[in-house]
Amino acid sequence: MAKVAFLGLGVMGGPIAAHLARAGHDVCVYNRTVSKAEAWVSEHGGRFGATPRDAAEGAEFVMACVGNDDDLRSVCLGDEGAFAAMAEGALFVDHTTVSAQVTRELNDLARAQGVGFVDAPVSGGQAGAENGVLSIMCGGAQAEFDRAAPVMDAYARIAKRMGESGAGQIAKMMNQICIAGLLQGLAEALHFGERAGMDGRAVVEVISQGAAGSWQMQNRHGTMLDGEFNHGFAVDWMRKDLSICLNTAEEFGASLPMTALVDQFYKDVQNMGGGRWDTSALIARLRKLGEA
Numbered sequence: 001m002a003k004v005a006f007l008g009l010g011v012m013g014g015p016i017a018a019h020l021a022r023a024g025h026d027v028c029v030y031n032r033t034v035s036k037a038e039a040w041v042s043e044h045g046g047r048f049g050a051t052p053r054d055a056a057e058g059a060e061f062v063m064a065c066v067g068n069d070d071d072l073r074s075v076c077l078g079d080e081g082a083f084a085a086m087a088e089g090a091l092f093v094d095h096t097t098v099s100a101q102v103t104r105e106l107n108d109l110a111r112a113q114g115v116g117f118v119d120a121p122v123s124g125g126q127a128g129a130e131n132g133v134l135s136i137m138c139g140g141a142q143a144e145f146d147r148a149a150p151v152m153d154a155y156a157r158i159a160k161r162m163g164e165s166g167a168g169q170i171a172k173m174m175n176q177i178c179i180a181g182l183l184q185g186l187a188e189a190l191h192f193g194e195r196a197g198m199d200g201r202a203v204v205e206v207i208s209q210g211a212a213g214s215w216q217m218q219n220r221h222g223t224m225l226d227g228e229f230n231h232g233f234a235v236d237w238m239r240k241d242l243s244i245c246l247n248t249a250e251e252f253g254a255s256l257p258m259t260a261l262v263d264q265f266y267k268d269v270q271n272m273g274g275g276r277w278d279t280s281a282l283i284a285r286l287r288k289l290g291e292a
Contacts, residue, residue, distance in 0.1 A: 005059040007075045013065035015129040023154035030055035056082035065095040069102040088114030097121045100166035107165040116144040121172035133157040139167035173245045180262040182216045187282035200225045220280040232278030
C-alpha cells in the first residue's frame with residue numbers, strides 16, 4: 001500500500017480517489033472547493049490538504065485529475081504547488097486530458113528535481129470511474145509506468161504504456177477523435193430512422209450485433225432517442241478536448257476534417273444551451289435542423 005495524494009475531486013477524480021482509499025492506500029486529497037474535499041473525507045476517510053503542496057507532502061505518488069492545461073499547471077507549480085513538496089523519487093501521475101505540450105513541460109520540470117512524471121489520461125467516462133473500469137493510456141519512462149501500474153489497478157480495466165512523455169495524451173486525442181465520429185454517425189443514423197418512421201431501438205438491437213456496433217451505440221442510443229442528455233461527458237469538455245486535437249494536428253501536419261466539422265456541430269449544441277449536456281446531444285442539433 002502506498003501513500004498517495006490525489007488532486008481534483010470532480011466527477012472523475014472523486015471516484016478514482018475513492019477506489020484508491022478502498023484498496024487500502026493512505027490517501028490525502030485536495031480540491032479547489034474545500035467543502036468538496038471535506039465531504040470526500042467524511043465519506044471515504046483519509047484527510048485533505050488545504051493546498052496541493054499540503055496534500056503532496058510526504059506522498060510517494062501524487063495523482064491529479066483536473067480541468068485543463070492551466071489547472072494542471074496551477075496544482076503543480078508555484079510555492080503552493082505539489083512539485084514544491086515532492087521528494088526525490090516521488091512520482092506524479094496525471095489523469096487530466098491536456099495538451100502533450102504541457103505534459104512535456106511539466107515532465108521536464110519534474111525530472112529536474114528528481115521527480116518522476118507519467119501522463120495517464122483516462123477513457124470510460126463517469127461510469128467507468130465509478131465502477132473502476134477505466135482505460136488508461138500512459139506516457140513516460142517504462143520504470144515509472146511499472147511503479148504506477150499497481151496503484152492504477154484499483155480503478156483500471158486496462159493501463160498500457162504508449163511511449164515516452166506525451167504519448168498518453170496523443171493516444172487520448174486519438175480516442176476523442178474516434179468518439180466524435182462515432183457519435184455523429186450514430187446521431188445521424190437515429191435521426192434518419194426517426195424521419196423514416198423506424199423503431200430506433202429495434203434497429204439498434206440488430207445492428208449493434210454487427211459491424212456497426214460500438215460502446216456508444218450500446219450505451220447511448222436509448223437516451224438519445226428519449227432526448228435525455230443530463231448525464232455523461234459534457235459537450236463543453238469535449239470541445240476542450242477536440243481543440244487540443246485540432247491544435248496538435250496543426251503541429252504534426254495531420255488532416256482532421258471530420259473532427260473539425262463535429263467540433264463545429266458541438267459549438268451549435270453549446271449555442272442551443274447544451275454545453276453541459278452529454279456528448280450524445282448531437283442528435284438534438286439534427287432534430288432542431290429538421291424542424292426548421
